Amino acid sequence: xxxxxxxxATVKTIQGLCPNCFLKRHELIEPPGxxxxxxxxxxxxxxxxxxxxxxxxxxxxxxxLEKNVRTAREVTFRTFTFDVRQEDERNLLVTxxxxxxxxxxxxxxxFRTRLxxxxxxxxxxxxxxxxYYEAILQIRADERRLSDEEIDxxxxxxxxxxxxxxxxxxxxxxxxxxxxxxxxxxLSSHDLxxxxxxxxxAKYGGTVGVSPKLFGLKDGKEIYRTTHLVRLPRYREGxxxxxxxxxxxxxxxxxxxxxxxxxxxxxxxxTGTKMERGRVVESERFETEVxxxxxxxxxxxxxxxxxxxxxxxxxxxxxxxxxQIVKADNESFVSMLRRExxxxxx
Numbered sequence: 606x607x608x609x610x611x612x613x614a615t616v617k618t619i620q621g622l623c624p625n626c627f628l629k630r631h632e633l634i635e636p637p638g639x640x641x642x643x644x645x646x647x648x649x650x651x652x653x654x655x656x657x658x659x660x661x662x663x664x665x666x667x668x669x670l671e672k673n674v675r676t677a678r679e680v681t682f683r684t685f686t687f688d689v690r691q692e693d694e695r696n697l698l699v700t701x702x703x704x705x706x707x708x709x710x711x712x713x714x715x716f717r718t719r720l721x722x723x724x725x726x727x728x729x730x731x732x733x734x735x736x737y738y739e740a741i742l743q744i745r746a747d748e749r750r751l752s753d754e755e756i757d758x759x760x761x762x763x764x765x766x767x768x769x770x771x772x773x774x775x776x777x778x779x780x781x782x783x784x785x786x787x788x789x790x791x792l793s794s795h796d797l798x799x800x801x802x803x804x805x806x807a808k809y810g811g812t813v814g815v816s817p818k819l820f821g822l823k824d825g826k827e828i829y830r831t832t833h834l835v836r837l838p839r840y841r842e843g844x845x846x847x848x849x850x851x852x853x854x855x856x857x858x859x860x861x862x863x864x865x866x867x868x869x870x871x872x873x874x875x876t877g878t879k880m881e882r883g884r885v886v887e888s889e890r891f892e893t894e895v896x897x898x899x900x901x902x903x904x905x906x907x908x909x910x911x912x913x914x915x916x917x918x919x920x921x922x923x924x925x926x927x928x929q930i931v932k933a934d935n936e937s938f939v940s941m942l943r944r945e946x947x948x949x950x951x
Contacts, residue, residue, distance in 0.1 A: 607621075609621070609622055609623035609626055610622065611623070611626040611630075612625070617710060619707055619708050619710060624712050627707070627712070628712055628714065631677065631679065632677065633676060633677045633679065633705050633707070633712065633714065634674065634675070634676050634677070634703055634705065634714050634716070635674070635675040635676075636674055636701065636703075636716040636717075636718055637673050637718055638718065638719065639718065639719045639720075639721055640669050640673050640699075640718055640719070640720050640721070641721050641723060642662070642665065642669060642720060642721070642722055642723070643722075643723050644662075644722050644723070644724060644725065645657065645725060645726055645727040645730055646724045646725065646726065646730075647726060647727075647730035647733075647734075648727060648729070650727050651665045652725070652727070653665055653668045653669060653672060654668075654672050657728070657729075662689075662697065662720070662722065663689055666687055666689065666699060666720070667685060667687075669720070670685045670687070670701065674703070676705060679707045680705045680706065680707055681706050681707070682705075682706040683703060683704065683705050683706065684703070684704045685701055685702070685703055685704075686701070686702045686704075687699050687700060687701045687702070688700045689720075692719075694722075695721060695722050695723070696719055696720070696722070697719070697720040697722070698717060698719055698720075699717065699718050699719070699720055700715070700717050701716050701717065701718065702714075702715050703715070703716065728775065729775045729777060729793075732775075732777070732779075732793065733777055733779060736779050736780065736791075737779060737793065738779040738780070738791040738792055738830070739792065739793060739794050739795050739798070739830055739831070740791075740792045740793075740795050740797060740798025740799070740830065740831045740832070740833060741789055741790070741791055741792070741798070741830070741831075741832045742763065742789070742790040742791075742792055742798050742801055742802060742833050743784075743787065743788075743789050743832060743833065743834045743835065744756070744759050744760075744787045744788050744789075744790070744835050744837070745786050745787040745834065745835070745836050745837070746786070746787065746836060746837040746838070746839070747811065747812075747837065747838055747839040748839050749839060750785075750786050750787070751786060751787045751788070752841070755809075755841070756787065756788050758809075759788070759805055759809070759835075759837075760788060760790070762801075762805060762808065763778075763790055763801050763805075764778070766797075766800065766801050766804060767792070767797065767801075770797060770800075775793060776793055776794065776797055777792075777793045778790060778791065778792060778793075779791040779792070779793065795829075795831050798831060798833045799815070799831075799833060801833075802815075802833040802835050805835050805837075806835060806860065807859065807860060808859065809837050809838075809858055809859070810837065810838045810859050810860060810861075810862060811835060811836050811837040811838050812835075812836045813834070813835050813836075814833075814834040814836075815831055815832070815833055815834075816831065816832045816834070817830070817831045817832075818830050818832065837858075838858050838862065838880075839880070839881075839885070840855050840862065840880065840883075840885065841855065841858065842855050842856065842858055842942070843855060843890070843942060844885050844888075845885070845888040845931060845933040846864065846883040846884065846885055846886065847884055847886050847934070848864075848875070848879065848880075848882060848883035848884075849879075849882070849883075851866055851868070852866070852867045852868065852886070852933065852934070852936070852938070853865060853866055853867060853883075854867055854931060854938075854940055854941075854942065856872065856941075856942065861874045862874065862875065862880060865941060867919075867931070867938040867940075868917065868938070870919045870920040870921065870941070886933045887933065888931055888932060888933035889931070889933075890929055890930065890931045890932075890940060891908065891909075891929070891930055892927050892928070892929050892930075893905045893906050893907065893908060893927065893928065893930060894906050894927055895924075895925060895926060895927060895928055896913055898918060898922070898924055899918070900918065901917065901918055902915045902916065902917060902918055903915065903916050903917075903918050903922070903928060903939055905928055905930060907930075914937065916930065916937045916938055916939055917938070917939075918939070919938075919939050919941060921941075922939065922941075928940075
């Protein structure tokens with residue numbers, strides 16, 4: 606313990622001065638009279654320094670104070686606490702308590718600053734408004750139109766990936782355009798287009814083609830836009846396919862399709878070349894009540910013909926209360942698709 610050479614107080618001193626006298630003699634902090642912050646009028650993100658952050662005004666104040674308040678070299682550490690009073694829609698009065706560490710003492714300095722909020726546009730929303738895109742994702746099907754269900758599924762898949770990517774950085778859909786046979790989706794970046802195209806192929810099968818096109822020059826550098834053409838397979842889950850004299854139903858489509866022989870129950874994963882030799886057979890499906898099941902046959906009620914009918918019993922059928930019947934080329938079979946919810950026959 607020592608005494609202050611200015612006021613004579615017996616306290617711990619800094620350079621011979623008590624904390625109060627030291628604060629009077631030294632400008633340890635330079636608080637700004639006003640702090641300007643830009644708020645995006647579209648997404649409400651705030652600009653803090655060069656970054657745009659997803660937070661409310663109070664959540665950004667500490668960052669804004671850190672960016673805008675200067676302290677002297679003697680200050681080795683500082684913390685801020687504050688109270689906010691809304692003056693009007695655009696102005697907030699911020700009362701700040703700053704704790705400044707000098708040597709091993711904490712010195713307290715209070716000040717006020719005004720926070721002024723200005724409307725603007727973050728880079729992402731600015732690009733959206735300007736219809737900016739780097740990639741076009743074209744979703745089609747091989748030798749057929751996409752069904753409404755396939756469009757809904759692939760668009761939903763795309764939106765989920767974009768949403769995840771947007772949480773980590775700039776990612777958005779500029780435009781979505783239904784076209785003959787499918788849909789075109791305009792995306793903010795090449796990487797986004799490439800990743801989504803690969804994801805659709807992995808999930809639904811098919812092929813992906815990429816074609817770049819020179820768009821312009823920026824700072825002497827060539828700028829390209831890329832088109833990612835995704836073609837879903839000719840076949841869809843649930844299709845009945847005649848191939849090499851046998852009748853199959855398509856169980857799943859991915860990078861390698863899975864087919865089930867409707868008579869024997871055998872499952873195959875044929876190559877693309879074999880699949881190309883097959884043809885889709887017109888078919889209809891319906892769910893119906895089981896009348897009886899023997900070792901070899903399933904008897905069911907056919908509502909279209911208003912009579913009971915029999916079909917061969919497939920392997921691993923169990924004893925369901927209902928079955929799904931598929932009819933194709935004047936033959937009827939028990940389908941094993943989507944039977945998870947089928948109940949037991951009593």
